[in-house]
Amino acid sequence: MLRTLLFAGFAAIFLLLLLPTTCKAKLNLHRCHSSCGNIPDISYPFRLKDDRRRCGDRKYELACENNRTILQLYSGRYYVEEINYNRETIRVVDTGLKKDDCSSLPLHSLTDANFSYGDPYRLSYKTSDVNFVDCEAPINSSLYIDMAPCSRNSSSNSSLSSMQTYSYVVVRHMALSDLEDSCSVGLVVGFSTTGQEIDNSLPDIHNRLLYGTDLKWFNCFGFLCTSCDTLYFPHSVLAVAAKIFFGVPCVLIFLIYKWKRRSLSMYCAIEEFIQTHNNLKPIRYSYSNIKKMTKGFTEKLGEGGYGSVYKGKLKSGHLVAVKMLANSKANGQDFINEVATIGRIHHFNVVQLIGFCVEGSKQALVYDFMPNGSLDKYIFPEKEEYISLSFEKMYQISLGVAHGIEYLHLGCDMQILHFDIKPHNILLDKNFTPKVSDFGLAKSYPADHSIVSLTGARGTRGYMAPELFYKNIGGVSYKADVFSFGMLLMEMAGRRRNLNVFAEHSSQIYFPSWAYDQFNEGKDIEIGDATEEEQKLAKKMVLIALWCIQFKPSERPSMHKVIEMLEGKVDQLQMPPKPFLTPQEV
Template sequence: MGSRFFALSRWVWIVALLVVGLSGETCNAKDDSTKCTSSCGNIHYISYPFRLKHDPKHCGNVMYTLSCENNITLVDLPPSGKYYVQVINYHNQTIRLVDPGLQNNNCSSMPQNFPRFLRDPYSVYNISGYLISTPVFYIKCSNPVNSSLYVDTAPCLNIDASSLVQQKTYSYVKVGVMEVGDLNEGCSAEWLALALLSYPKGHNTSYESVHSALMYGFDLRVSWPDEIAPICQGQWSSNLKCFPHTIPGFFRFLCEAIYVFFSRGRVYIDNPLWFRAISIRRGWVPLICFGLFLSARLIFGVPCLIAFVIYKWRRRHLSSYSIIEDFLQSDNNFLPIRYSYSEIKKMTGKFKDKLGEGGYGSVFKGKLRSGRFVAIKLLGKPKGNGQDFTSEVATIGRIHHVNVVQLVGYCVEGLNRALVYDFMPNSSLDKYIYTKEENMPLSCKKMYEISLGVARGIEYLHQGCDMQILHFDIKPHNILLDENFNPKISDFGLAKLYSVDNSIVSLTAARGTMGYIAPELFYKNIGGVSYKADVYSFGMLLMEMASRRKNFSSMVERSSQTYFPLWAYDQYNKGNDLEMGDFNEEEKKIIKKMVITALWCIQMKPSDRPSMNKVIEMLGGDVECLKMPIRPFLYPQEMHAGDVQENNLNSIGSNGELTWTLSAR
């Protein structure tokens, strides 16, 4: 018995000595860690809690490790990247950094890192929760911006003016926090940097001064090791213990907190933004228990309620798209490919290259596996049970014509709907009709060839298919141009299919774009709605192609030219040429042929307009063979009483004259 007691005592002493020895080593290591100093480049006396990567293991704290490369001190802040260390202020507990992408005396250099979320020990906020450094937003705009909030980056970032005009983008920076309304329409924030810079609103400054401030650097607050709790990445932290971000882990975290309330009255709480020690008194225990009860109800009750609401909402909306699924499944001969939404996201690189936006939604550039480029129209909120989607798919799903855009595929997945088209590198026709540039890429002859292509495409829709397709939205924005400037009719969201035998169609409401809508869609007694509505829209388009301006414009020298079709008619009727630019005789004949053909197309009464087949003959023939039509009217009130009864007009607005003036914009 005694020998066993002696042996046990001996082992107890050995263990005690080991514990004391290890404790002593730990204490000495901590003490030694505060005595180490090192240097790198201009940063001298790097000391606790900082350390260099190659310093002895007992030096500093591993969380504050710096590196020395080419005699330059760097700090790595994942996931942002590496920064140059300029100054370490041990008194204020700050560290000043500079982005390595910036170059002195080169204001065209830009930051290469994007400041992202920072975990301890570094923070962009001071102890009081205020920003130490000022954010600097790099902004790109499609149009010039005149705002005291924006600082123009020219000439630093826009050195080549010709490339700027070609790209049609303008670069600015916004100094300070981005508030609601600070980002102008047509502008997007592309990059973010930090700087020690501040100036009041309305104060004029230059980008050179902003760049100088960026070169000076920005400050981050450093939390010393005794200020932060243990690092529990992705977990709850309480009382120097870590708990997983799960429901059981959360309750274990709460139990640990309750234990601390009764034992020490102090708990360390970890959240993704701050590590703070919160002191809690025992007198608060009843309040804490009540809070735990409410928390439990929130944890279990609110998610269940949200899930129920989402379920009901999805059921209601998904049922409204049954017409789309019924349409797609009922047609076994449907040619376009059906893609999943994940495939659409992959094609577009998660929708990073945006081509345009409109009332229908947004268009993004995509790429198929074969390498073929496509334009993907991501449809927004549907109209009328998804008939805009089915209209577009049904009308062009089987169409194969050189002047109609090709539908490659589509996506219907829950609330997500998308249409995949061939990519048109030269965008839409409106960018060439209304441009103010002197070096026009489209000559008068090329514009004439485009008008012929559009006419052939519309004629095919009217007569070339088993069903008569009325587009109802012919306008410059919906005429796309391929790499050879061949026109393609697009956007069939308003289109309707009718039997070829039907000369008159029924519509419950006017459809189209103001300025191109045929008058019979407003005034019912002029005549029935038919394919002549597309003829009228084409006439307004053809007139703009010939004149290179909008048909209705107040920005003209003489009031007689406000509505171009009337002015052009009067000039030709007097035997004069149109004075619109420096054109040769051949070009003047082309313009005259286009204008006279357009004047026939925009006649007030549908019966006075030619068919698209006749329009193609007029455009392809000699201008000398064309006769002038009657003078076009702006509104039916100008017509003779025998042509239309004024008292029975049924227009959309209360004032018919105002309605038609708007439509002629």
């Protein structure tokens, strides 16, 4: 191994010696100048799409449309207002913003969470956050600036678009404690500070957003500089000797360090993830903090294959649930999935991750406390302490869960597929508002990926979509979550498990097949002492569930369509085809 490291070290030094020549050549090849609209000089590292092949760097490609310079950044489009080559910043404005129209809003969030290690851009440190907040009730706080004077003209920007909401703007970096109850953040946009105080008026905030956001680009990584502007070695014996003297030890130390890190266990994989994603919003707690907030892990809330959950309290008095991970998957992937997905989003129907802890083998996730526990305890009650929820309440819970899943699929810059929707992973707050939780199996994909790749099936038996097993019926997509939601919805409507080998009649062992046969024969499902209205709600939920659990992914509706069906009338629903799955296949 040492011989390999030495060989690699001398190879790296050889490349460093050659770098001045190659850098000069590269500099001559890439120095092209273009212009578009208000940007008179577009040069290295930037290039326009129509520039010659050797001009600029393709990572920094711009477009010129209608005499405006456009930057395509991930899923968003931005007008380029200025390029400052001295400060290495590019100032951009969301194309959704219109001058002299304070009702126009950004189309995409633009915060530290958009960027990760190795990206060509970073958000400039001289920025402040503008949070667009939706609330179910009016908020009386000086922090919350009412947007009523500028009516929001796009319901797509509201995370609670199906409800009566009140819209506000908050100008500051928001922590969980700053967010009022019943509120959720729809968009967060960073704008460049100009040294002037904000007068907390909508026109002023809108003008600041129109001024734009400074992004900093990076040409240099480690020893090497991609632009070659800032790296030049004079051709002298002294310079070469200095490179060898300082370079060989540094390169060897670096290679040994990388080799050791590669051989470490999952704890270092997690630590590396946290270091390279230093813009994570959740708070990092020490293990001693975790022990204090749980009073030495005295009150256990539950236990599962992942570990145990304990009740805790922050210094502010805020109640939390602390999940201690006992059997983390290879390389700590479940921990990383949880922090990387739920740690960057906030939605009314998604559980809030407040913080985390990593100290060696100790891994903990700190969530907002849900006093009413998980939904499975109310669908399949085993203790008398769990009250029976009305069909109206079950319906409202199902609608909230659908909104949460739709947000994961459509409301983020990346589509998030949960892959483990089930009653146990739906938590209920003090008002029985549902929160989708447990993102240990979740995967993030670009929004334009209709089909995603998986190395193996993931999920819980009874809720997993058939395409995770049968590859010939269609690719894996967000429709896998739709299937899981359908199985969940079926259990909520029937107040029983979908597969019950102890059913009174053999035809009722698999509830979806029995329910379909009942409807197909023109019969209703008799559920306890339910009223006529409750029977209609149950029928609507079962019919929608039957659509969601269709065998072929292409025949299932999207979550947006599911919400439309849930909010519509039962008489408007068509009878779906019979699901292909049999109890034996389940």
